[in-house]
Amino acid sequence: MSWLSILALALQTAIGFQGASYALAAAGLNLHFGYTGLSNFGHVGFLLVGAYGMAISADQGWSIWVGFGVGIAASVVLGLLLGIPTLRLRGDYLAIVTIASAEILRLVANARPSEPLTGGSRGIGSLTSRLGFFDPSFIPEGTYGVGKSFVFTDRQLWAMLVCWGLVLVVTLLLRGLVRSPWGRVLRAIREDEDAARALGKNVVVFKLQSFVLGGAIGALAGALIVLNAGSVSPTRWIAPFTFALYTVVILGGAGTVWGPIVGAVVYWFVLDLADGVLNNLWFDVSDTSAGAIRLAIMGVGLMALMVFRPQGILGSKKEMLASGR
Amino acid sequence: MAAELRTDAMAALDLVEATVGVAKPDSILVADDVTRRYGGLTAVEVDHLEVPRGVITALIGPNGAGKTTFFNLLCGFDRADTGSWSFDGQRADGAKAHVLAQRGMVRTFQLTKTLGRMTVLDNMLLAGRPQGGEHLLRALWRGSWRQQEADHVTKAYDLLARFKLDKLTDEYAAGLSGGQRKLLEMARALMTDPSLVMLDEPMAGVNPALTQSLLGHVTALRDEGMSILFVEHDMDVIMTISDWVVCMAGGRIIAEGRPADIAGNAAVIEAYLGIDHGASTTGTIS
């Protein structure tokens, strides 16, 4: 495989559905971590709830809209359940409770007794026709692109279009929110909760609003992933998914409006490039090793970013320097 | 110093007897039987205290006297084990910190809590009241809060000019000097239109020139009709500006009175000399 086609494949993933769905999920996390300073390390739990909401609804024969409704309603309930007890406490508690509850959700979905509802470890498959996600597509059947590698099918294009469209809508909505006095309070809480409290802000309520809203955006991303894949399985919703989203948020610039989008595109480009390179070395790298090396690169990247460029691509250096108090 | 002026509230205090728990003609804060224990240690045990309205009251005492703890209890930043107190005639014990702040009791912190990654102007605007745009649903509809925001901006610029911070409006607060941050915190507190300003060691770690300027600002607030309660252990500062002094030691109030009364009070002198000489150290962190 030529280096050019490796680049083309990486770009395809980056601007394709993968990139878009990560951008959407990361937008929610950015509201939590970037703007409010909430240490939500179980964001994948919100995605899971959105995904299973959609899949289970489709399995019951309900429409996509009901699926979105169920997924988002469940994410709001989850946000309130986790937020009300823990947002009063120090951030460490939130970190541990969120990561634990995301794991609980995954294990419950995976467990044999849950099979009638979630399909257990096999998940729920062959939903594509029931979901009818691709039915409204106006894109004529065929493939579109340049050359042999940078090619999208009509279905891929449709999924991209819908997902990036939603990313844009959500981002503009968040842009309006974080630039309002409401967003100003969130930033104040991120900087110093006690100061915000001393100025008469009901800190817990603001945190809860941010937590639930960001969680619902995560659920939306989860539902879209199911729409695109036509199936759901429990193996996907593991803690490293959340960590990848952190990498996306920080890479793009935590607490910036367009950061999650830039972060998601760059993240997937780099990761897929690494994959392409690993598969085309002069010696063989097994698939499991390649996967592990990819994740190791992500881990090292996350550390290096935090240490050497915490403001990410879009954040301002000056603002970051200010964070040292 | 603009302390020549004497308000009615100050004059009224002249008639009050200098004893612990004495009743004042007009009190903004009245506390009864307030205790706070940590493990087996009683940090605060106050039987009765009235903080007079419209004047500067100093809460003094050596390190570990429980003044900061008492202060934190009063403004809702810590929970008392027992006790009741009222602010402006309304019950205040058990109220959350932000509720008290909304009712006009606003505090500052010993270690300044400016919001580093926000601009000086944003620091100020945050404190403005009322804020329709802080409602999640209205936040998206800019028209509903645009006018309010514009009013806050005008007020913020006025206050910043008064504290000589108006040239720094777009700087990140973290970029300010320590003194400027103290000033910003005080200016920010005033954005909320408070009736009682609670200052936690406002002069701690501040150079003499800035101390003078801060003292000037504090007395100016009093002259505008606000009540001030501040924690301090530097005797010179206390004698210069306070109208009433409350002295704590070992969690209890051991003396109350005008600065002159306190200066000659045997219990106060003993508490200071007997326990602590280090009035200039950083103080306890409780």
Next chain:
Amino acid sequence: MDLARSLRNPRVLLLLLALGVLWPGTAAGAQTPTTKPAADGVTAADEAKCKFTKQEAIEANGGPLGPSIWGRLCQVIDGKATFAKGATITVSQGGKEIADDTTGADGVFVVTIPGNGTYQVALDPKTLPKGFSLTDEDRAVLSNVQVNLGDQQSTFRLGEDDRGQRDLSDYATTVAKGVRLGLILAVAAVGLSLVYGVTGLTNFAHAELVTWGAIATYLANSAGVPFWLAVPIGMVAGAVAGLANDRAIWAPLRKRRMALLSMMVVSIGLSTAVRNLFQVAYGPAGKRYTAASGQLERSYGPFRLTPNDVIIMVICVAVLIGMTVLLRSTRLGTAIRAVADNADLAASSGIAVDRIITTVWVICGALAALGGTLYGLTINVKFDMGFVLLLSMFAAIVLGGLGNAYGAVLGALVIGVVQETSGLFIDTAYKFVVALLVLILVLLVRPQGILGQRERFG
């Protein structure tokens, strides 16, 4: 899964059929002797009575064994090993019958097979003599016996089926296993709690310290060092790793005054990177310590534990007592507690805060390594074993009260026992879920944890 479950019950008049496979092409030394999968519930005494080795099989066969599936049908009846005579064993492959054999008076059968592959081994229950019965009729056919080089064993289960019932001993043993898990968790998590105490860092990469210790011990062990000598080697490796962690990463970041939330994110990156590098370097498969094999359960009062279980618990208790003494009554311990209470105050009273923090990291690394090794001894050593334990460790230290080392121990015991015993009442798939739910419920009622102090402001 089913096999393990069917082996759970102890009092059963037991079966024992050792199915071994010999392959003549390999020298005897290359054959890995496999023990029966740690037979929960089969009492050691019963086990021993029905024990059947290859040597005995060769003797019974009256000559060397070719490629074959062999075994002996044995059931303990009235405390005596009794052999089933005249039972028919049929071996088939892909639905095609290959050969059969009928057991002799010694209960032994030998079925010759063509070579490696997957076989179905069926026992005709109708041919079992009086007094013998299969525990589970459905398991009269072992449908998936994989034959590779070497010996393997598989079992038919004989005796009355009372798997649905439990007795006091089952409950007691489960609780003991919970305590074992709790103690291991405590040893592994005390360091996490101490580091949190002195630096405020919630260290996700603690998981990899645990894994590292287990792997280091494994490497020493597989290089020929006897297991119990390899343990201290693993601890030293852990201590070095703890020291390196602090010196290379955390001390510089502390100097930069990096926010705790940012440090948490750094630790996530570190954890992800190291865990995956372990997977590449060490391989994705789980491996076992030499000391992990040959473990049979014995009865200690109502508890049925393996000797390893007992040693593990003794070591954990000793280490935890040692830590308590260290924290309570040494100068180092006093200094650690002072730094945890208030680092600024400790520094102003002449304590070298940075040195204390580094020391804590060294202790943390060594204890994490020990915890990892002991955990590896109960299951196996795998690149993500620490990560699997991480949430339980977090749950333990939050449950006990963040930063409180004694709380961490108490929390670990609660989490361990809850996790193990919940399997008695609900599906085992949920046992981890139950432990985490307990954590969340405790936080609801007592946010500061069991031993934590109510939070102070200001």
